[in-house]
Amino acid sequence: MSSSCSFWLHILLVVGGFFFCTFEQLEGGNAAAASAATVTVGNISRVEDAVDFRIYYGQTFKVIKNLVDGKSYLLIQNNSRMATRTKYCTARIKSFVIPLSNYSLDADYNFPVSFFERAEWIKYLGVFANMETRANQVYDAIKENYMCLMKAAASKTTSFKPTVAWMKYDNGEWSFTKDTYKLKLVEDAGGENIDNSINKYTYNTSIPDDLDEFHAILFTVDVVIDETNTSDPVGYTLSTFLQNIDFDDQSCCTFLTNQSLWRYDKRIQNNTTLDWNDGAVSQPQLVLADLIEAFFPSGNYTTSYFRNLAKEGVVSITPQMCNRDTSIAMEPTIIACN
Incomplete structure (x- = not known):
């Protein structure tokens, strides 16, 4: 966090975006995975305005994929069977057991999207910490206020x-x-x-x-x-x-x-x-x-x-x-x- 205290999390500005990855790609067709105990993912985030990332939710995992550089992140719930045996670490995909309590990500301010879209990257951050509900609340408050101000300006x-x-x-x-x-x-x-x-x-x-x-x-x-x-x-x-x-x-x-x-x-x-x-x-x-x-x-x-x-x-x-x-x-x- 910057010393200015001007925003809650610097990290939400990470460059890129993410698209859908299929369940079959993640599970690799493993029949044993299908019988794993279901873990409730809980709250979820849906991308509404940002165009450079996507989030996919499975029963025991989440995936985000960067539409700019093609890199993917497989996030596995820590109380799932999948977390003990599934590891991905290649040039294009990395896996983590979540929630993470301490992590950092590269940031780049120069990707050409609107400020409005950038604000939604807080949802991206929330995925790593299982804090989608909080991320949704923040973005909804920002979006509602922005739309109200825009309407007031038009009048x-x-x-x-x-x-x-x-x-x-x-x-x-x-x-x-x-x-x-x-x-x-x-x-x-x-x-x-x-x-x-x-x-x-x-x-x-x-x-x-x-x-x-x-x-x-x-x-x-x-x-x-x-x-x-x-x-x-x-x-x-x-x-x-x-x-x-x-x-x-x-x-x-x-x-x-x-x-x-x-x-x-x-x-x-x-x-x-x-x-x-x-x-x-x-x-x-x-x-x-x-x-x-x-x-x-x-x-x-x-x-x-x-x-x-x-x-x-x-x-x-x-x-x-x-x-x-x-x-x-x-x-x-x-x-x-x-």
């Missing part, structure tokens, strides 16, 4: 949806995001992405025609999300952005005059590690609530992961800021929705 009474540009600067070039999950977040929060007809991917600030075209697009934008990578989030300020964007006349840009310029580096640890890559991916309802506030400012909501670059600096998080009992599983943060 905002404005004359038009704010146009949002999610973009970054790298080696003298600006580019607009093509990541589907980021574009979907904008839509779920009640915003509108820049026109799909913009098919030029990068704009070189040292080429006058590129810079003019880039500026022309920005003049139509209401909100900017700047995801430029930096080794110094503390030192990345409005001045940094303005220098990179190379504007002579800032008064013509709505997002600048309205101070609607955002970054997702509000919470950092050790001045470099973003909580965006930690807590945010496990609680998408907070990300959505942040964006709704960015698009439709109310003034009575404090964002968790996004900071207004024109108004805010970063927040350095430390273990001392964790004001809860870490021996108790963390509950998802539910945002008031009406």
